[in-house]
Amino acid sequence: MNSSPIGIFDSGVGGLTVASAVKRLLPEESVVYFGDTAHLPYGDKSPEAILHYSKKITDFLLNNDCKIILAACNTVSATVWEELSGYTEGKSIPVNVIDPVVSRITELYPGSRYGIIGTKNTVGSNAYPEKIKKIDPAAEVFSMATPLLVPMIEEGFVNDDISDAIIKTYLSREHLRGIQTLVLGCTHYPIIREQIAAFYGHEVKVIDSALIVAGHIRSILESGGQAGKGRPAIDRFFVSDHTEYFSKIAGIFFKEKITIEKVDLWK
Ligand code: DGL
Numbered sequence: 570m571n572s573s574p575i576g577i578f579d580s581g582v583g584g585l586t587v588a589s590a591v592k593r594l595l596p597e598e599s600v601v602y603f604g605d606t607a608h609l610p611y612g613d614k615s616p617e618a619i620l621h622y623s624k625k626i627t628d629f630l631l632n633n634d635c636k637i638i639l640a641a642c643n644t645v646s647a648t649v650w651e652e653l654s655g656y657t658e659g660k661s662i663p664v665n666v667i668d669p670v671v672s673r674i675t676e677l678y679p680g681s682r683y684g685i686i687g688t689k690n691t692v693g694s695n696a697y698p699e700k701i702k703k704i705d706p707a708a709e710v711f712s713m714a715t716p717l718l719v720p721m722i723e724e725g726f727v728n729d730d731i732s733d734a735i736i737k738t739y740l741s742r743e744h745l746r747g748i749q750t751l752v753l754g755c756t757h758y759p760i761i762r763e764q765i766a767a768f769y770g771h772e773v774k775v776i777d778s779a780l781i782v783a784g785h786i787r788s789i790l791e792s793g794g795q796a797g798k799g800r801p802a803i804d805r806f807f808v809s810d811h812t813e814y815f816s817k818i819a820g821i822f823f824k825e826k827i828t829i830e831k832v833d834l835w836k
Pocket of ligand 1: 579580581583584609610611612613641642643644645688691719754755756757
């Protein structure tokens with residue numbers, strides 16, 4: 570048994586989709602969440618900048634005694650994972666959001682024709698096609714960067730005409746024609762998952778990482794005897810800059826009233 574918290578971070582609200590799935594599956598675990606809203610978006614930053622931000626956040630989560638550090642951000646998981654996991658290893662268990670998803674979907678949908686959407690960095694890294702094809706060479710993978718979606722979501726354009734038009738413009742492109750499975754390769758996108766599924770008339774399987782990654786964390790904790798049972802869970806939420814939308818989304822995902830604390834890790 571280990572009642573230390575699970576550390577989860579992202580550039581902004583996106584990782585809250587994973588954090589809420591973790592809480593749903595593991596209500597007895599405490600979570601420390603960090604949203605790097607001051608440096609958002611990560612999707613077009615250099616790998617050096619992303620690594621620099623991620624290491625600072627990792628230090629913060631380690632200082633909070635986190636037993637697992639989950640990069641709930643595809644951009645971090647795709648671009649700087651090797652360096653970052655080496656940095657965390659030995660002090661806490663590093664988890665990314667790409668590997669658990671790839672192992673699950675290749676098991677469920679062998680030989681599928683996949684579409685992957687994500688930030689410019691995630692798509693440019695080729696992480697998804699390489700990892701999927703390594704396990705399932707018969708799969709076909711078509712990736713496309715959809716860089717407007719993160720700022721759109723962070724600005725609160727969700728379930729409205731503007732977001733419908735942007736989603737339609739991206740997903741109608743020739744490149745994604747005929748896909749059977751669409752992987753939401755960005756943890757922000759589950760927030761618009763229903764709009765995406767509706768665009769396809771619910772005929773394409775839309776995969777998001779939240780529950781898959783939460784299930785992966787549960788099996789790590791259970792197999793390592795590290796589950797945090799026996800104490801009331803205490804969740805804490807930190808941001809590097811206060812934004813109205815972060816509070817709003819956090820309020821939607823975590824129904825009980827939560828406090829959002831601002832910390833400056835870079836001063
Ligand atoms: N939610 C993130 C991801 O999964 C970050 C997006 C961004 O900051 O550009 O990639």
